[in-house]
Amino acid sequence: MTVTVVTGASSGIGRSLARRLALRGDPVALWARRKPLLDALAAEIAAGGGRALAVACDVTEAAQVAAALRASEAAFGPVERLVANAGGGEPTFVDAFRADDVRACLDLNVVGVARCFEAVLPGMLARRAGHLVVVGSLAAVRGLPSAGAYAAAKAALHQLAESLRIDLRGRGVDVTVLAPGPVRTKPKSKKGRGTSIDVEDATARMLRAIDARRRYAAFPALVVAATTFGRLLPAALYERLLAGRGRTPKPRSAP
Numbered sequence: 001m002t003v004t005v006v007t008g009a010s011s012g013i014g015r016s017l018a019r020r021l022a023l024r025g026d027p028v029a030l031w032a033r034r035k036p037l038l039d040a041l042a043a044e045i046a047a048g049g050g051r052a053l054a055v056a057c058d059v060t061e062a063a064q065v066a067a068a069l070r071a072s073e074a075a076f077g078p079v080e081r082l083v084a085n086a087g088g089g090e091p092t093f094v095d096a097f098r099a100d101d102v103r104a105c106l107d108l109n110v111v112g113v114a115r116c117f118e119a120v121l122p123g124m125l126a127r128r129a130g131h132l133v134v135v136g137s138l139a140a141v142r143g144l145p146s147a148g149a150y151a152a153a154k155a156a157l158h159q160l161a162e163s164l165r166i167d168l169r170g171r172g173v174d175v176t177v178l179a180p181g182p183v184r185t186k187p188k189s190k191k192g193r194g195t196s197i198d199v200e201d202a203t204a205r206m207l208r209a210i211d212a213r214r215r216y217a218a219f220p221a222l223v224v225a226a227t228t229f230g231r232l233l234p235a236a237l238y239e240r241l242l243a244g245r246g247r248t249p250k251p252r253s254a255p
C-alpha cells in the first residue's frame with residue numbers, strides 16, 4: 001500500500017493509471033482541474049473497494065499544488081509516490097509560431113512537474129523514502145515535425161528527471177521516467193494500430209515499471225525501435241525522411 005498522487009487523473013493515461021493503482025489497494029489522490037471528472041472516478045474507485053480523493057488542482061499554480069498536497073496528506077498521510085502525468089501540448093506550426101505557445105507547453109510539462117516535485121520532495125527527503133514518476137514521451141528523443149514545443153518540453157522533462165536521479169542517489173528517493181509512444185486514449189482514436197498502444201495496455205506496462213522502480217521504460221516496441229533508429233541517423237537524412245510528415249494546420253474559420 002503506497003500513498004500516491006496522480007496528476008492529470010481526470011482523463012486518458014492518468015485516469016487509467018490512477019484507477020489501476022487504487023483498485024489494487026494504494027490510496028490515491030487524484031489531481032487535475034476538472035473536479036467533476038475526478039469526483040466520478042473517485043466514486044467508481046470507492047464502488048470497487050479502493051480509496052481515492054478528488055482534488056482540484058492546476059499544477060502550474062504553486063499555491064494550488066501546495067494546497068492539494070495538504071489535502072491529500074490530511075486524507076492519507078505522507079505522500080510516498082508522485083506520478084507526474086499531467087501534460088500534453090498543441091502542435092507547433094512555423095507559419096503561426098508563437099513563443100507564448102512554447103512557454104505554455106514548458107509551463108505545463110516541465111514547470112508543472114517541477115512544482116509537484118517541489119511540494120513532495122522535502123517530505124520524501126526527510127523520510128529518506130519516496131518515488132517520483134514522470135510521464136515523459138518518446139517525443140523527447142529527437143526533433144519531430146510540427147511538435148517543436150512538445151518535443152522540447154518532454155526532452156527538458158527527461159533531462160530534469162535524470163539529473164535529479166543522480167542527485168537523489170543514496171537519499172532514498174527513486175526516479176522513474178515513463179516514455180510512451182502514441183497512446184490511444186479515446187475509443188475513436190485515429191492513431192495507427194501498429195504504431196500506437198491502447199491506454200489500458202499502456203498503463204499496465206507503466207504499472208509494472210513503477211512497481212519495479214525502473215529508471216526508464218519506453219514502449220511500444222515498434223516505436224521504440226523506430227526512435228532508436230532515428231536517433232542514429234545523420235541529421236540530413238533524418239530531416240529528409242521526416243520533412244512534410246507533420247500535422248496540417250486547421251483552416252481558420254471565416255471571421
Ligand SMILES: NC(=O)c1ccc[n+]([C@@H]2O[C@H](COP(=O)([O-])OP(=O)(O)OC[C@H]3O[C@@H](n4cnc5c(N)ncnc54)[C@H](OP(=O)(O)O)[C@@H]3O)[C@@H](O)[C@H]2O)c1
Nearest residue numbers: 008010011012013032033034058059086087088137182183
Ligand atoms: N496520449 C499519448 O499519445 C501520449 C504519448 C506520450 C506521452 N503522453 C503523455 O501522457 C500524459 C497524459 O496524456 P493523455 O494522452 O492521457 O492526455 P489527456 O487525456 O489530455 O490528459 C491530460 C491530463 O492532464 C491534465 N492537465 C492538463 N493541464 C493541467 C494542469 N494545468 N493542471 C493539472 N492537470 C492538468 C488534464 O486534466 P484537466 O484538464 O482536468 O486539468 C488531464 O487529466 C501527458 O503528460 C502526455 O504528454 C501521452
